[in-house]
Amino acid sequence: MDSKILATLEFSKIKQAIEQYTVSALGKQMSRQLVPTADQATIQRALDETKDAADILRLKGAIPVPQLENIRPHMKRLVIGATLNGLELAQIGRVLRATAEVDRFFTDLRGAEIDLRQLYHWQDELATLTSLTRRLRVSLEDDGHVTDDASTKLKGIRNGIQQLEGQIRERMGSFTRGKQAKYLSEPIITIRNERYVIPVKQEYRSHFGGVVHDQSATGLTLFIEPQSVLDLNNRLRQRQVEERQEVQRLLAELSNELAPYQTEIIQNADILGHLDFANAKARYAKAIKATEPLLDDANHVNLRQARHPLIAADKVVANDISIGENFQAVVITGPNTGGKTITLKTIGLLQLMAQAGLFIPANEESHVGIFADIFADIGDEQSIEQNLSTFSAHMSNIVTILKRIDGKSLVLLDEVGAGTDPQEGAALAISILDRIGTIGSYVMATTHYPELKAYGYNRPNTINASMEFDVETLQPTYRLLMGVPGRSNAFDIALRLGLDPLVISQSKSLMSDDSQDLNNMITDLENQRKAAQKEYHEAQVTLQKATELYDDLESASREFFNARQTQLDKAKDQANEIVNKAQKESNQIIHELRQLQLSGQAGVKEHQLIAAKTDLENLKQNKALAKNKVLRHEKNKQALKVGDDVLVTTYGQHGVLLQQLDKKYWEVQVGIIKLKVKVSDLEKTKAEAPQKQKQHTTTIHATNRVNPTLDLRGERYENALAKVDRYIDSALLAGYPQVTIVHGKGTGVLRQGITSYLQGNRQVKKFAFAPANAGGNGATVVTFK
Structure with missing residues (x-):
């Protein structure tokens, strides 16, 4: 990227702002060395790291990178076999402790299943x-002082030093008190040449x-x-010499x-610096309320x-800016101090920030391009040293730009063609814009020339703005x-400031028809824009x-659907009840019928009782059943009369209607039993053919023989229990006082x-297990009441 554009758009101030958020020497260095790039993969990787750091800042309060010094010079000294001093070792130890803490931090993030795009890669490294x-933490303090715990010998030496210092102070303390004190200039104990002394007159x-x-300056x-x-x-x-030797040995x-x-x-130090830099980018993004830009390799900037x-x-005005x-080409017109130059600088600086992997102060879903280079001619370029006027300086700059641009360049021109005769300047500006368009570069230019307002309408791929x-x-x-060119507001401003309307009318009459038509066209466009905006x-x-x-x-x-489902579930619960x-x-009822059967009364068949109980077991509603079953049931209801089957x-039993007891109940003959049944529990059926009934009776009669022994070996658990239930019913109806159930030993x-x-x-x-000779605990003998 052209270095001049970085200075023109003040990119260095962005770097300085980011550097303020760094805490490590390498992080600060990376901030100072930050430059935009045109490599899409590099840009996206840097943006991903900024996004990761921003997410961590929002969720966990930033990556815990402490203040760290640059340890590269220390490591170079190690290469040549030098012994590092305590402070240098302590700084390296701080890097290692930070490494462990950051590693634990990212491990916790993984445990919390927080998705990151890039930064987990750095943890792996x-x-x-x-x-x-x-070892370094135990042996050194942060200021490089070697601790007593660095070695047993050092601790012993220092204990001895403390004891000797105590004895010396105690003995010399007798000189500073009592009668001996009169021989001293001051009753104190001090040190000279690393030895304890007293000030004597x-x-x-x-x-x-x-x-x-030693002696005082006066010699007294x-x-x-x-x-x-x-x-x-x-x-x-x-002892002090021994201490220094032990400390040197430990270092x-x-x-x-x-x-x-x-x-x-x-x-590790490089990675920590990189993470510190990512932290700083995230903090800066939060400070300016920036968002992640979306890269557009077709260079569509929005x-x-x-x-x-x-x-x-509190002073900046936000704008939607698009090109590409x-x-x-975008031609911006408008009054002086109206914000044209700031608009150029905004798109240029935000594009530089994005290509440097930074978030930009714009709303989400903002798109940026990937320009190979960005050029700008902004501000007063006159140079006394080079004997250049403002116009000459601008032209010199534009000449250089035209030689270097290509189809992947963005060009920003402020007041193009200004500084010379207006007619010549306008013609020159149009030619410059045409040349840039021919090369295929993207250009945004500001101007006061009315000729360039018409330029935006006449040239393809060009739009006016104001x-x-x-x-x-x-x-x-x-x-x-x-889409709207700016118009001159001189007449309106002069009129509001009190200039005679006659003077203004005369001024308008002196304007060329083309200029008046252009202003009228712009006024009409503004009215249309306001109407469209409304x-x-x-x-x-x-x-x-x-x-x-x-x-x-x-x-x-x-x-509604939730309430309906709730009502359906409630209704089915009531039905189950x-x-x-x-x-x-x-x-x-079945129990009473069994008692009748056992007492010798005929007419109740065993298969009817078993079928009745089986059918009753299947009556419960399932909430998952389709609701159309209820409708089907309602359709099956018909008018009932005496004698209906x-x-x-x-x-689950068939019967014949005897009489209607009231509006809700009928008396029904079911076999030998008369039942009182609700109307809602009755369904009209067709009478069964006599011959079919006879055939059915004969078939069932053949199944009335009940074996006194039930063999369940080889049966699945659920099937076996179902068979036991039916078998006990059959055995009771058959009048058996005792049966045997063979279930085997197995598990x-x-x-x-x-x-x-x-x-x-x-x-x-x-019930009890069968005798040993009849199966033992592989069979159970059941006795009924």
């Missing part, structure tokens, strides 16, 4: 040197004996090491331990409500109007109301199931 990190220099280490005070503490000071000095040892991991440590990032948020899709001006307040609104706002209001109505209807529809009640009643749905699951069933059957008096 981190090398967590656990033992080395722990010159005239008493021989009173304490010992060695003079001597700093003397008393004879009585010479030995202690010597021993202390020896050399730690340096040697780090040396094999130079590559991993440098890589910035939605774009804002210049270097203008205060329907037109490659900066809005409020005639009522005589102030620019800084709003960009695409219709647009009205349409938006209508759309909003329609959307609200649609949402209300959709919500009401959901509530009714069926359960009927089942209990039918069980009681009917089906009693609650028992014992079936035996346990049968035992549980027999325990719950009220007709069973007792």
Whole structure:
């Protein structure tokens, strides 16, 4: 990217703003070295990292990268075998601790299933040197001081130093108190040449004996090491030498331990710096309310409500700016200080930011292009040193631009052709724009020339735009109007300021017809735009109301279907309750019929009882059944009369209507039993043919023989229990006092199931395993009441 464009659009201020959010030396370095690129993959990767960091900032409060120094010089010293000092080792230790913390942070993110596009890759590249990190943390403080826990020997030496210092202070303390204090200039203990001394008056220099280490500027005070503490000071000095030697040994040892991991440590530091830089980009994006731009490799730029990032948020005016899709050239007109230049700088700077992997201050879904280069001729380019006027300087710059642009360039020209005769300047501006269009570059230019307003209508792939001006307040609104050229507001402004209308009329008469026609055309376009804008706002209001109505209807529809389903479920629950009640009643009826059977009365057939109970078991409603079954049931209802053959749905039995007891109940003959049945539980049926009934009776009679032994071996668990239930009913109706159920030994699951069933059957008096010679615990003998 051309370096001049970075200076013209003040890209360096963006980098400085990002650098303020970095905390590491490498992060700051990456901020300073940030430049846009034209490689799409590189741009997208950088945007992905910014997006990841922004998501982490929003969800977890940023990646935990602490303040870190640049450790590359330290690692270079390790390469040549040097011993690092305590501060250098501490800085490396801080990098290793940060590496471990960041690794844990990303592991937690993965555990929370937070999706990231790129940054998990950097976690995979981190090398967590656990033992080395722990050793440095235990041995060094952040300021590089070697701790007592670095080695047992160092701790012992320092303990000895503390004891000796205590003895020396205690002994010398006797000189600063009592009668001895009068020989001192001040009653204090101090240090000279790393030895403890006291300030003695010159005239008493021989009173304490010992060695003079220093004297005051006046010579009236001597700093003397008393004879009585010479030995202690010597021993202390020896201990201090031992301490320095042990510390140096430990530093050399730690340096040697780090040396094999130079590559991993440098890589960790680089990754942490990279993550710090990503953090800074995310924080800056949050500060300016920026969003992720969408890359368009066809160079269709569509910035939605774009804002210049270097203008205060309370002053900047957002604008929709587009170029590339329907037109490659935009000609912007409007009054001075109306915002034309800021519009150029906004699109240029936001494009640079996006191609540097930064979020841009614009609404979401904003599209940016991928330009190989961006060129600009903005501002006063005159140069006294080069003896260039403003016009010459601009032309020199444009000449350079025309030589370098291609079909993937974006050109920004401010006041193109200005600084010379208006007629010549307009012609020159049109020629320059035509040349740029021929090359195929994208261009956005500002101008005051009326000839260029017509240019936007006459040239293909070119559109007019203007900066809005409020005639009522005589102030620019800084709003960009695409498709509408700006018109001169001189007459309107002069009239509002009090100029005689006659003067204004005379001025208008002096204008050429073409100029007046152009102004009239622009005025008409502005009126059309305002009318269209009014219709647009009205349409938006209508759309909003329609959307609200649609949402209300959709919500009401959901509530209706939910309520309907709830009512259906409730109705089926009630139906199941009714069926359960009927089942209990039918069980009681069957019990009474069994008693009649056992007492010797005939007429009740065993198969009828078993069929009745089976049918009753299947009466319960399933909520998943299709609702049309209810309708089908209703259609089957017909008018009933005495003598009709009917089906009693609650028992699954056929019968004949005897008499209607009331509006809700009928008396029905079912076999030998007379029942009181609800009308809702009756369905009219056709009478069965006599011969068919006879055949049915004969067939069933053949199945009335019940074996006193039921063999369940090889049966599945559910089938076996169902057979046991039917078999017990049959055995009871057959009048057996005792039966045998063979279930086998196996795993014992079936035996346990049968035992549980027999325990719950009220007709069973007792049950036990068969004798050993009759099957043992592989069979169960059941005795009935």
